[in-house]
Amino acid sequence: MPEQTTTPSAAGSAIDPRRASSASRDTAGASGDRDARDAARRDPESAAERTLRRRRLLTGRGAIMIYALLGTLLVCALTVPRFASVQTTGFLLLDAIPILMIAMPMALVIITGEIDLSVASTAGLTSAAMGVLWAAGWGIPEIFVVCVLIGIGCGALNGLLVTAIGLPSLAVTIGTLALYRGLALVVIGDNAVADFPPALTSFFTSKIGATGIPTAMIGVAVIIAFFGVLLHFSSFGRTLPAIGFSKEAASFVGVHVGRAKFWMFVATGVVSALVGIYWTLRYSSARSDNATGIELAVIAAVLLGGVSIFGGRGSIPGVVAGVLIISSVSYALRLGGISDVVLNVVTGLLLVGSVVTPSLIAVVREKRRTRRAARDVLAASAADAA
Amino acid sequence: MTIDPTSDGPSPTATVLELRGARKTFGAVVALSSGSVRLRAGEINALVGENGAGKSTMVKILAGVHQPDSGDFLFDGHPIVFRSPAESKAAGVSVIYQEPTLFPDLTVAENIFVGRQPTTRLGFIDRAAMRADARALFDRLGVPIDPDRVAEGLSIADQQIIEIAKAISLDAKVLIMDEPTAALSGVEVERLFGVARALRDRGSAIMFISHRFDEVFGLSDRITVMRDGAFISEHTTSEVSTPEIVRAMVGRDVDQLFPKQEARVGDTVVRVDGLTRAGVFHDVSFEVSAGEIVGLAGLVGAGRTEVARALFGIDRYDAGSVTIGGRRLAPRDPMASIRAGIGFVPEDRRKQGLVMDMSVSRNTTLTLRTTLSRLGLVSARREREAAADWSRRLQVKTGSQELPVSTLSGGNQQKVVLAKWLATDPTFLIVDEPTRGIDVGTKSEVHRLISDLAGRGIAVLMISSELPEVLGMADRVLVMREGRLTATFDRDDATPETVINAATGAEPAHTTTTTETRR
Amino acid sequence: ALTAGSSDGDATTGSGSDGEQSIAFVPKQLNNPYTDVVLGGGEEASKSIGYDYSVVGPLEASASSQVTFINTLTQQGANVIVIAANDPDAVGPALQEARDGGAKIVAFDSDTNPDYRDVFISQVEAKDVALIQIRQMSEQIGGEGDIAILSATANATNQNEWIQYIEEEVDTNPDYAGINIVSKVYGDDDDAKSFQEAQGLLQANPDLKGIISPTTVGIAATARYLSTSEYKGEVALTGLGLPNEMREFVKDGTVTAFALWDPAQLGYVAAYAGQALVDGTITGAEGDTFEAGDLGERTVGADGIVIVGPPTEFDADNIDDYDF
């Protein structure tokens, strides 16, 4: 073995895993000022790094969506009379809550590369069950428990069919979309149950003091925070984009891909069930057709919020902004006396525009680049051939 | 002897397709810096170069899949750039890509004839004629593949044969074959060569890529050598020897490439016993000890990756067991394997090794996600620290830890993969094609790293299709063929001949005398 | 006199400009021909009382879809909200909020829970509507046989009330002892769905003698199915329909007779009731009276219900006299 190619020992010891791991164990270890000092000394992030990280944070898709939301709100407030009011906050959020809630787990499901179309049906089934149980004299706490169990069940069935049997989630959830809505009809038929305790129903339309913010938003905020932390700060959340990017890459680092997806479907089921409860009590009406059709609105909002339909990319702040943009625009249009007709077109244009524009720019840029290169090569070849 | 590619070669045949000084980059990766090749009518030109030399990239430029960033491109003496595979095909260029590109849902016959199926007078596809044509092609290649079965589930070899059938059926002016023989047996290779010679004699220009010198010398009229994305030299086959070609390919003496440290081999760390997966590999048993590098050699498709995947828990296995540190490892559970101290650097960096959209730092710490977190929440600061720490140790070259890992060059990407596994403090590391597609400089760094690891007592299983790499690095060489372990050699017994024989089954008598499969 | 032009129920902007009173109609669903006639009456009356008129509403008739529109009306400070509820309870809290904001609530066509509105403008006495339909059916099928009901949505308040009266009548009136209601189906006021439900009814009940469809969409769809099938003239059809939609089928013999009130009057009276509430002429208490333009004086009955007028029966002889 020639001397000069063997590693200088410095480089060798640098990669000593034992040393490295003991170092990381140090930092993992409890407290002590030695640790803090070490960290301060060792925190490797240079100023340049930090700026870059911040800049990426401020120019990411999530950030852009937040700017877009602020812009939307500003334009609405300036152009639509009465938009800038406390009442708007209340009504707008009350309408947005179901979409906002389901969009959270849906974002995670789509980030892992799957989709769930059965969410609205799950909410409908929950609502139906709630009505029947209430009419049968059950107590509210028990009913809530049953509702959540229904959500778990619906989500688990989707999850099992997708992960254990390996069926495509798009097809599976079209099936369960029909099935769960059908079961809602079976459960409650054409009846409507409306005599929920007024104290409870008025709670769901009540506002926090004079802020105009619905009290229910507290719960919704908890849900948003939960999924935000789960996706962005938890070790589990680290694996979700990896799953969406490549199942293989994820399983190589020990991610239980099937298990993770399964739980995401269950989470979607549970949140859908909560939406079923919210819907029932907000409108004080338990019916089989509650929340019909909101699945597409949820997906539209999630995609607008910057989640890639192929999986692997997306952020919770972006999705929240996406939902709120659509809700604000729709509320502003209604308040401005513009028909829902326009709203449909606006929603569609937002969705199509938000995905087509960046992609089109990239395609055009790439085309231009290769065309220019090709032209250069052609010219050079011609010159050489001559 | 070396010939300047711009001057005319010894035989005065017409140049059909020529690429000169072509450059192609993918983001930060320079796949081709100055690629040149000249294909002449009635001549077979073999293109050789190490993994990652840029051969396939050049093939893809000739095929219109990629467009060169700069360089000269001439077809029949006229300047040209193919903007799509359709254009090159229309011009009479027929290509066999390195990765089979079949349509799994279509039948074998359709796979060959898609887009130009024989039709009846009414313009409808004539299935019977298509079937007959396919069968005639297979007869020509001497293989009985059922034209009516779907392509899904075909072996790599059969897929490769269909690719060949597809390409030769075009009767193209130019035929380009990127490692068509990698998965083929001797008989099939001979048949393919027969067909290729016949095409050449009818005036086709043929380009042929292979890592096997016997094939290169057996078939080609000329040899073009590439290294690090650049043209090195062109030779007339009859006037050049293997060592000359090898020197041109690696640019230095082989021995220098692999700085193997002498290792103190310790206790057995991993035992694999009778591992079997129906139809993929059978009864595979071996041991790896602390500080030992075990090389696993074999032809592409021999099942080496499959064994490693099953061992690690990615795929299931039907029988057998894996023991690490004296404890039986749970099957189908990569997490358990990681906890037990196994690391796995997979062969496909871009799809298996990394999450390309994620930052360098996130990728590096993906294996540490639980260690770095408290109550399930990851500490961003500790994540950054750990990532920076490991990047520094492995000397990963990147603008920033926060950049997506896709912006790194191939070698640096591979270092990130290594870093993320070293960070788990493994006792047993599997590396599958650790230097596939990375430049020579980084390559020896990677070798040094692996060698160092063994020196520090880690047991290493190294799967590699590069014979010199295996021979240079391994303390012991295992050879697989068709899903079975066929031979084991100690470092001193392992020579290119013995290993290739065991891998191809060419001279079984010879292998049995020198080796004995350890059970 | 009171016929509605084809007003398109498009949402007309109606921010109650200062000083002017505003009245907003919230139909079950926009783009429904019956609704358009009703709104025509509402628009005419609104103009004559000098109120700022607007229509807002959902594109599909689901229980909760009206709430957000009530909310925006509340915020716009509409003085009168006239609503045909898709669900009597779902709109409740929102209406309550509107009332808290000072709006008067007039229900029409389909009632809300009485707690949430001031008055309900009913087409006619619910029972009358039911009785006319079952009487017409009995006449057409000779007093006995199996009949079925094809309704709108399963939750439609008014339809369910009529159906209930029809069922009671069939059970108690000896004249109808031979009549059997064998099936009840719902076409959801969707043309295609009603069409298929009609077809399913005939297949599932080979002996069916007649179908009662107390909804304009349902009766038209059923008539269309019958007129194109071998059941034309064999199976009787009656119910509530718009003369303009049914004319063809009355003429070709698919339908002998059906009923309806003049829907335009409904909207017309609703607008005047709204004005009376705003002016304080009425409070919604039983016995209050108000002047409803050309239609003369109306009295608020029990539970705040105002009856518009008797239903009209249409047949081949008189149908050409009507244009709505």
Place this chain on the structure above:
Amino acid sequence: MTTSHALAPALGTGRSPFASLVRQREVPVASALVVLVIVTTIANPLFVSAQGVKDLMLNATITVIMAVGLGAVIITNNIDLSVGSILGLVAFGTGSVFAAAPDIPIVFVFAIGLALGALLGAINGFLVTVARVPSLVITLGMLYIYRGVNNAWAGGQQYFAGDRPAAFGRLSVDTVLGVPIITVIAIVVVVLVAVFLARTRPGRDLYAIGSDDEAARLFGIPVSKRVLTAFVLNGTLTGLAGVLYASRFNSVGATTGTGLELDIVAAAVVGGIAIFGGSGSVVGAAIGAVLLTTITSSLTALNVDKFWQQAIVGVLILTAILVERIASIRKARRLRTSEATNA
């Protein structure tokens, strides 16, 4: 070594006509349809009366045409969720054409409807292929946009059957040999599209693209052009369905066709078209559509509680994809073991 010697019998890919018939992907769904009809008829003979059969065919017609069109798109591993909205626009457009020109020849109306459908489909296809954006996202957006346009155009306006010439309405009443005219149109469509997909080069290209679009590109197949073709074909057929809708049903307006998209996707999937493209046939999709519409009629004819109907449809869809999956797993296993034994 691994070439497949004499594997034909083992795989059952032999040319025995019966064997290959049984392996057709359409077989499970077709059998399910037959069983359904038989069971229903036993319980209620009226189900297959002349009128009953006519109704069944009429019910299926529009769904069949749309399922065939969407099937072609799904085979390329794309999807078009905007079909319900396209149908609505064309149906209302048909009504408007007759309202504007009551004497217009019916052929012209068909031409206009088909052209409008083709245009709308082309817009989808254009966005999908040029912007290279996933079709699910694009067509979800277009679902909203087309529906919004329909609402804006139609407003409260509705056109009734009475507004259209009687001859137009009679298309969905009159029969040829007991088969309604519009059903004859549907059958012709199925046959034409089936032949196109199975027996022409561009048709087979669609399968290749759905099977592996990267390989198709490498192979020199004009992928964008073909995918665009599939979207235009789907738009055209949906346009045809829209015209027929106006012929068959009483009213066309702003909401016509709302929510149809998932039914059509379900029909295609039940009919054996793999949701990720590459396999299945439009004949299967057509049978799937017939099965889904028949099951509704059949449950009514059987007097099954109407509340159960939708749940049963859901179970049916899940069963269909499960059966499909099991069949493909078994096939894969068979192919693998046959490889192994031949190795």
